Amino acid sequence: MAASCPECGAALPEGGACIDHFHALLLLEYEVLADPSVASGGRGEVAHFHAVSSYVLQHPEGMNYTAEAVVGLRRSLADHLAGRITLAEQRSRVRRAADGATRVTRRAGDEVTRWHVASWPMTVTDVLSGGVEGYCARVARWAESILRTLDEAGA
Ligand SMILES: [Zn+2]
Numbered sequence: 001m002a003a004s005c006p007e008c009g010a011a012l013p014e015g016g017a018c019i020d021h022f023h024a025l026l027l028l029e030y031e032v033l034a035d036p037s038v039a040s041g042g043r044g045e046v047a048h049f050h051a052v053s054s055y056v057l058q059h060p061e062g063m064n065y066t067a068e069a070v071v072g073l074r075r076s077l078a079d080h081l082a083g084r085i086t087l088a089e090q091r092s093r094v095r096r097a098a099d100g101a102t103r104v105t106r107r108a109g110d111e112v113t114r115w116h117v118a119s120w121p122m123t124v125t126d127v128l129s130g131g132v133e134g135y136c137a138r139v140a141r142w143a144e145s146i147l148r149t150l151d152e153a154g155a
Contacts, residue, residue: 008058010123019062021124022055028128032135043136045087050139053077055124057146060113067111069104072097078147081140115155121145 004011005018013020029051033044053073056063060070076093079085085093106112122145130138 005059005123007060007062008120008123010125018059018124021128024128025051025055025124028132028135032132035132038136042087047136047139049080049087049090050077050136050143051127054139054142054146057150058120058123060115064105065113066103066106067113069097070113074147074150077143081144081147115150115153117149117153117155120149 008018010018010021012018029044029048032047033039038044038047053076056065057070057074057077060067065073072093076085076090080087080090122142127135127138127142
């Protein structure tokens with residue numbers, strides 16, 4: 001049986017780690033962005049935000065985020081999906097936080113976020129297996145499923 005990721009539960013690539021899936025995701029996104037209809041109108045940027053936020057939220061430990069940064073990301077993603085903030089507003093929010101003393105990555109002794117989610121309805125491998133077709137909609141669904149799962153888990 002193939003080993004699975006301790007954080008998201010996805011099957012790991014032969015001899016690899018879940019972060020290899022993340023790199024494959026970024027390569028797939030590069031392909032998706034080659035389509036001018038996606039690249040124009042900011043759809044690609046939104047998809048990138050959904051994809052990276054989703055992966056980070058499912059891997060707060062592996063991606064080495066501080067608990068505060070994870071909370072902020074979750075709130076930004078929820079606000080963006082609900083249409084409360086634009087991507088530009090999300091970026092200026094991140095910039096403001098980064099301008100201060102706030103660190104995004106953990107140092108020794110910092111609290112590690114662990115969600116205690118039994119299983120995620122969607123993982124990075126579900127997004128990868130769909131390929132280029134429908135990528136933007138799929139990463140949005142992935143992001144929504146994560147927020148819903150965290151809410152249901154009371155995390
Ligand atoms: Zn994983």
